[in-house]
Amino acid sequence: MKPPGDESPVCRFPLTEHPHISMAHGGGGRLMHQLVHDMFAPLFENPDSESHHDGALLNITGAQLAFTTDSYVVDPLFFPGGDIGTLAVYGTVNDLAMCGAKPLYLCASFILEEGFPTESLWRIALSMRQAAFRSGVRIVTGDTKVVDHGRGHGVFITTAGVGAVNHNLRIGPGSIRAGDVVILSGDVGRHGIAVMAQREGLSFETTIESDCAPLSAAVMQLIEAGIEIHCLRDLTRGGMATALVEIAESSDLHIGIDESKVPVCEDVRGACELLGLDPMYVANEGRFVVIIPVSDADRTAAILGTCFPGLGSTIVGEVTDREAGVVTMRSIIGIERMVDMHSGEQLPRIC
Amino acid sequence: MKPPGDESPVCRFPLTEHPHISMAHGGGGRLMHQLVHDMFAPLFENPDSESHHDGALLNITGAQLAFTTDSYVVDPLFFPGGDIGTLAVYGTVNDLAMCGAKPLYLCASFILEEGFPTESLWRIALSMRQAAFRSGVRIVTGDTKVVDHGRGHGVFITTAGVGAVNHNLRIGPGSIRAGDVVILSGDVGRHGIAVMAQREGLSFETTIESDCAPLSAAVMQLIEAGIEIHCLRDLTRGGMATALVEIAESSDLHIGIDESKVPVCEDVRGACELLGLDPMYVANEGRFVVIIPVSDADRTAAILGTCFPGLGSTIVGEVTDREAGVVTMRSIIGIERMVDMHSGEQLPRIC
Numbered sequence: 160m161k162p163p164g165d166e167s168p169v170c171r172f173p174l175t176e177h178p179h180i181s182m183a184h185g186g187g188g189r190l191m192h193q194l195v196h197d198m199f200a201p202l203f204e205n206p207d208s209e210s211h212h213d214g215a216l217l218n219i220t221g222a223q224l225a226f227t228t229d230s231y232v233v234d235p236l237f238f239p240g241g242d243i244g245t246l247a248v249y250g251t252v253n254d255l256a257m258c259g260a261k262p263l264y265l266c267a268s269f270i271l272e273e274g275f276p277t278e279s280l281w282r283i284a285l286s287m288r289q290a291a292f293r294s295g296v297r298i299v300t301g302d303t304k305v306v307d308h309g310r311g312h313g314v315f316i317t318t319a320g321v322g323a324v325n326h327n328l329r330i331g332p333g334s335i336r337a338g339d340v341v342i343l344s345g346d347v348g349r350h351g352i353a354v355m356a357q358r359e360g361l362s363f364e365t366t367i368e369s370d371c372a373p374l375s376a377a378v379m380q381l382i383e384a385g386i387e388i389h390c391l392r393d394l395t396r397g398g399m400a401t402a403l404v405e406i407a408e409s410s411d412l413h414i415g416i417d418e419s420k421v422p423v424c425e426d427v428r429g430a431c432e433l434l435g436l437d438p439m440y441v442a443n444e445g446r447f448v449v450i451i452p453v454s455d456a457d458r459t460a461a462i463l464g465t466c467f468p469g470l471g472s473t474i475v476g477e478v479t480d481r482e483a484g485v486v487t488m489r490s491i492i493g494i495e496r497m498v499d500m501h502s503g504e505q506l507p508r509i510c
Numbered sequence: 511m512k513p514p515g516d517e518s519p520v521c522r523f524p525l526t527e528h529p530h531i532s533m534a535h536g537g538g539g540r541l542m543h544q545l546v547h548d549m550f551a552p553l554f555e556n557p558d559s560e561s562h563h564d565g566a567l568l569n570i571t572g573a574q575l576a577f578t579t580d581s582y583v584v585d586p587l588f589f590p591g592g593d594i595g596t597l598a599v600y601g602t603v604n605d606l607a608m609c610g611a612k613p614l615y616l617c618a619s620f621i622l623e624e625g626f627p628t629e630s631l632w633r634i635a636l637s638m639r640q641a642a643f644r645s646g647v648r649i650v651t652g653d654t655k656v657v658d659h660g661r662g663h664g665v666f667i668t669t670a671g672v673g674a675v676n677h678n679l680r681i682g683p684g685s686i687r688a689g690d691v692v693i694l695s696g697d698v699g700r701h702g703i704a705v706m707a708q709r710e711g712l713s714f715e716t717t718i719e720s721d722c723a724p725l726s727a728a729v730m731q732l733i734e735a736g737i738e739i740h741c742l743r744d745l746t747r748g749g750m751a752t753a754l755v756e757i758a759e760s761s762d763l764h765i766g767i768d769e770s771k772v773p774v775c776e777d778v779r780g781a782c783e784l785l786g787l788d789p790m791y792v793a794n795e796g797r798f799v800v801i802i803p804v805s806d807a808d809r810t811a812a813i814l815g816t817c818f819p820g821l822g823s824t825i826v827g828e829v830t831d832r833e834a835g836v837v838t839m840r841s842i843i844g845i846e847r848m849v850d851m852h853s854g855e856q857l858p859r860i861c
Binding site for chain 2: 174198199202220222227228264266268269277302303305306
């Protein structure tokens, strides 16, 4: 970061064109990327901490650490398979895991709306305890604020996490190479559909549960097995499609996906067809892709298959140098199409 | 933390008596302490990280670190002397300083309300950059969420911070001893009055500016000078009175304050008299107390006087074993009264 001094940094974000924040600025698509990259990044980013997608790597008196944060504003607070507390722990644990770090400590900050039921808060706190235990992390400090009724929405939770980096891999889009393969840890689309169904009062034949889960143990197993991990990315806001577009754009390589290989469970597929959604863009909270040399593919798929039994971990695509910054998907009937980031709001809006 | 397993932790917080969150649960007084200690602490606290008032000390592969978080919900967002961005940086920097840590890295998470002016966001981001530079910290990672109009309030910011601990002092209420002296870094009450005046449209003869400022450089100077710091505490929500009551209660000692020694500037005193407020309970964002052996008193006061010229750093009281867990204040006319934590809402409500 340059010293601010007397200089007046120029705002690259087009304030006149976008004078007000819209829902799309939080949706995980192009507009959110613009806000982050044109408004915040030039002011805050610092070149000597290796920049990660959703976290930073720090070096403090010899210890190599990862540091990340996320706010959780999911509506409804409780949904099949989890609640805002589960997400607030697993989400940050997973961001650390995606930096290749072993998650160790979390802090949690609550913004409570006046009138919020204390019994619901207790349930959420219990979920956080359970999720922290399952992830092997400790929630060591926190904060509580209360805002006037109507100025919040039940409860918002922000967690930040610190993890330890115990390897020499350089994990990030910059490390992927033509010839690498993309392995997906399980089926996609459950979390977004579970939250939307709960919020909109939709019911399907069976209840679709969120996939929210900690990914750190699986990542640690890959690292311990000596897999040459080039890139890791969890498939949250914007789903698998957005995650892959981000990676392709950052790496200036092409990623080709075989749609027939991407597992989508029948219930999610049915719900998506009914609602006109593409499961590739639906948010997940317990799925990730790992990009590795083809020589490590079988071992990686085997480890993920053991960590996530029955979820269909599999090779879904490959990296090529055919075209810079582009993701394509070959459909089940063999037609190849370009995959883009959605421009604004996530559909369904689940956070 | 004990494994959650099948056990059902008992909620010590009286859910029936307090079925809903009230503003008082965020006010810094008794009710907030009850929420934190009876609901969150039994679920999250972990005995092997030394617990601090507003942060945790961690040991990661040999590095001794401090870790802290705070959410900022101040209304109005802009006030004389600062804005929510200034607070979000200095507040977390100061929490690290109060752990005796050198603040290094911050993360920042924004919860934006749909419709919020992007120009205001830019101003806030610029303030954060400036405050980070002045504090010598780097903002290295972050998150952005947008909530529906009416479900937030402009912008809420949560920051978390990591700092390095490079000394062997045990800083905390457990280290204070009868005979220690209490030194206050400057005059009290400016921040709370500045924010309230701005919000309520009150005007006084002169504009009262918030005292918000980074405290880390002063704390580092005390440590480098070899001052035997027993306890540090910034005087935020609940003001100086609440901070001292917390310390007295945690240490089972008595703290006696001489009211005539506590600097309050004329404008703040006038505003407090007009509004029926006690400046001892009004929030500050750039003031702290340090408790030290009497032998270090003169050097400490001299260092603080250099760091905060003209603010009136001075000895305001002493620690005795006269009565356990009690704070008393001798008034200007010589009458001694007991000082208690306020029970609920802070007055004025400034965060």
